[in-house]
Amino acid sequence: MTSLVQGSALVYLHGSGDFVVNSCISFSDRFISEVNNHCFSKTKAYDMVESGTKQRGILVAWILLVTSQKAECRNSYLIVAPNAFRPGQTYSVHGQLLRSVLTPVNVEVKLSGMQSVAGYIFFTGYETVAVSSVTVNDQNDFTVKLTIPKSVSPGYFRLEVKGTGGLTFNEIKDVKLEPKVTSVYIQTDKAVYKPGQTVHFRVFGVTADLRVVFDKLHVELYDPKDNKINQWHVAAAEVTSLGGVYIQHQVMSEAPVLGTWKLKAKLLSYEGLYEEKTFKVDEYVLPKFEVEIDLPSFGRTEEKEFSGHIKAKYTFGKPVKGDVELRVSPKPEQFEWKNGQRVKTSTTLEMKLPIDGKASFTIATSRLEQLRVRLDGAILVFEANVTESLTRMKQGDTQEVRFYKEPLKLEFPASLPDTFKPGMTYEAVVKVSQQDDTAPSSVQGQLEVTVTEFRKQTHTAPEPFPSFPPKPFPRFPGPGDPWFSPFSGMSRRRRQAVQRSISRPKRQPVGQLVPTERSPVLYSVLADGMVEFPVFVDKRIEKITIQAKLQTVTASKTLKKRHSPSDNFLQLRSVKNKAKAGEPIEIAIKATESVKDVMYQIYARGQLITSGAIPVNGDVKTLMLQATHDMAPKSQVLVMYVRADGELVADALSINVDGAFMNKVVVNFNKTDASPSDKIRFGVSADVGSNVNVLAVDKSVLLLGTGNDITQSQV
Known part of the structure; x- marks a missing residue:
């Protein structure tokens, strides 16, 4: 991650993993006078953090220029907060004082907004949504938690962080509302029904941590002409008595409207939208x-x-x-x-x-x-x-096939960063796969990788093509003379000057990027088709291009230089990008300079999971973490430190974590084949107190249509 120059930083993190960093920066008096007319204007953004996997983990920085003659916010504080909040959840703001204070500092965090009424927003001023404060002594970490009410309507919101006492500051930043706090799932017993049959369905809601919601529920049934056929108002007590899963049915008439019907459900205590599930009503014969x-x-x-x-x-x-x-x-x-x-x-x-x-x-x-x-x-x-x-009787199937000339393809995974950090090693990856994205059964030859680096031209120099000495100009026939020169009438000195200007080689201007191609390197392709190789980039390089070639197939990727005022960076690398809940996660931290200690924070599902500080005492350190269920399915790890001159240096990394389902459910049959009238035992094991719901249908029904069930991928 790039860093910022002197000052304090207000960092806002997207709840989904995208990060935005803001900084209040104080400059030297000389530089202040140069930007005096740009008070608090947004200037050129430094590229801040790009996660190692680039999966929704990018940090961008805007610099707010402080134009007073005194640096009022030199090395004062650091605040990190999600840029999105959700109704009914806790919103955490994490911070740290970066210098000692003589008296305690009272930090107040207030979320306010202009909410909509009947779908319209009236600009009558911001009203407080939630507020909380904490007292901080000396250079300590602090966390301020806001309890967001469930009934928050869409609108415009802002977060205000105010410090009084030993340190005075006031920062305001726009934040957004993520209205979806819960997910509602609807399950029907099959996807297609005949007239007169009964539609059985279940409805339940879960929170972001996959816990069942015991709340008021509203369900509606619509026919293909969008007529409301039935509705059910379910009290919270009834949902609780049913274990959080509402079970109901609807008997279809003997002559219903044929076509696609839909069930809509919503939890009433949250300002969310209706979730829908469709099913068909049609005349059919079960396929045999x-x-x-x-x-x-x-x-x-x-x-x-x-x-x-x-x-x-x-x-x-x-x-x-x-x-x-x-x-x-x-x-x-x-x-x-x-x-x-x-x-x-x-x-x-x-x-x-x-x-x-x-x-x-x-x-x-x-x-x-x-x-x-x-x-x-x-x-x-x-x-x-x-x-x-x-x-x-007839039954059919349809399949599609795409044809290709080449059986293999090369690609750089989209998770790779598009920038490199000068003075560090860029860990490149090329994926070799068949056209269907599966690993190749066998690969003939090795992957050839060619790196072209671009440096800025530091002095005027001839272009890299040969120049030629002046040549005499041809003579062309003219009136009265079979040959005459186009320089007729010119003086000898003038003619020589024109000839020199035509034959003189062009020169490259200072600052132009000059390419230099490295020697190709061959790499073996592993069984999974992945080829990993390091690319070291020194600090003088502005851009590099990586060209990969296997047989007649090629792929390329261009990387730009990450910018930093001091050319200091952090780099995070995980031994494995995927972990299971309960397993350790090992993250390697590397810096371009000697660092005393670093701070780390882990975010998942828009919430701060944990934070802390670890000593480094050098430029390399390993951070050991324990993967938990709260970190599933994806977590963002943010590591940072503040230099002596107030520069913030950080990097972020996304890690996939398996184990979103804390309740381990196992099902089994006592036999795989059975005859009519045989008894079959179906066993289920789960945590104590679990409410188990089972769906069993004839396989012939699945041949008519699917989509009625709830799958793990949907959750």
């Missing part, structure tokens, strides 16, 4: 068998043939006998207007095969190119319809 097209994850234009399989089996596992019709078409299909009508011009490929549980097919690539002339990058749609020989 399922069809699956088994295709490669991508196609190769350089291969002569393309092969695939079609599988058909009954829901109880036995193979289906019959015929299969296969249709291949481009996506999108092409049309043009002829005689005022839209006519399809793209062709399709059709074939018919017998099937007995499985049918294989092979199509020449030349035939596929008839569907799309340029097959590289094109998508083809494979549609299979199986007709059962006994009942003549």
Whole structure:
């Protein structure tokens, strides 16, 4: 992270992991006089912190220029706070006094805002939302916690931090409201219903730490024409008696509106939006068998043939006998207007095969190119319809395949920073994968990496191409003379001056970036396709370009220099970017100068999890942390120190943490196969006092549609 010059800093952290740093900076008298006309104006921003994984962890700094002749905020305080708050939660402001004070300092933190009324915001002044204070003695850390009420409406909000007593300061910064505090989930017993059937559903809400909310609930049911069919007002006591999960049902009429229906639910104590779950009502017959097209994850234009399989089996596992019709078409299909009508011009490929549980097919690539002339990058749609020989019932499946010329691809992960820190090593990563993003089974050759560095030209110098001595100009025919010179009439001195100006080599101006290419380096590709390599960058380099090449595939990444007034930086590196709750996390801290100690803070889900300080006594240190459930699914680690001249130096790192679910649930059956009338034992183990809800449906129902259930990825 870059640093700031002399002064105190007010740091605001985005609750989602993005950081913004503000600083009140005092300059020397000479510099103050130069910027006297820019009092409290925002100037060029220094790039502050970019996390090691660049996953929502960027810090940006604005500098507020103090124009008084005396430096009133030299090395005084540091305040860190989320730039977003949520209703019903605790908002924490963390700070530290950076110099000794003669008397205690009273730090007051106030959140105020102009809230909306009936969707409109009236600019009648800011009203206090929450306020709290703390008394600080000497150079101590402090945390001020604000209790945010649940009923906070959208509007404009600001955070004011005021210090009185031994140190006087007053900082105001805009903050934003994140209205979503809880998540509401709706589950139905299936995705498609017949007229007259009963729709069973469950509704529950959870907080950010995945704890069930025992609160008032409102549920509404709408038909495809957006008519409200039913609604349920659920008291908090009823939700509590049900263990936090509201269970209800709706009987469909014998002649309902066919189409997509929706359930809407909301917790009434929070100013959140309605969550929706849709289901279909239609006339249908449960399918007795399922069809699956088994295709490669991508196609190769350089291969002569393309092969695939079609599988058909009954829901109880036995193979289906019959015929299969296969249709291949481009996506999108092409049309043009002829005689005022839209006519399809793209062709399709059709074939018919017998099937007995499985049918294989092979199509020449030349035939596929008839569907799309340029097959590289094109998508083809494979549609299979199986007709059962006994009942003549039909069931189908559709799959899409994209074709590529090259089987492999190279990419620099998006998590890599786009800037480098001068004087430090940039840890570069190149991912080698197949076109479907899976690791390659085998790779021929090594990855060739070429780094080009750009330095500023410090003096005027000729351009790197040869110059040539003056040559005599050709003579052109003219009236009265078969040859005459274009310099006719010029003096000898003037003619020589013109010739020198034409033949003189151009010179590069001072400050222009001059490229220097390093020698290529070869790296082996690991089994997972990841290639990691260090790139050391000295302090004179302004920009570098990393070019990676494997066979005929290339990828490149350009990095810009991170700026700092003193050219001092911190660098955080984690041994592993993913950890499990309960496991240790090891973070390496490296500085470009000798540091006495550093401060660290850990944020997750917009909340400060923990903070502290550790001694360094050098330029390298290891920070050992214990991963907790509160840090899941992602945490941001912020490490910083303040130099003797008041410069703030910091870096941030994002770490993925598994273990968001604290209650470990295990389910099992006593048998995997059973016959009609057999008894099956279903076992569930969980923490004591857990409320278990189970959903069991016929597999045939899932063939009609899915999406009714709640999955771990959704949570």
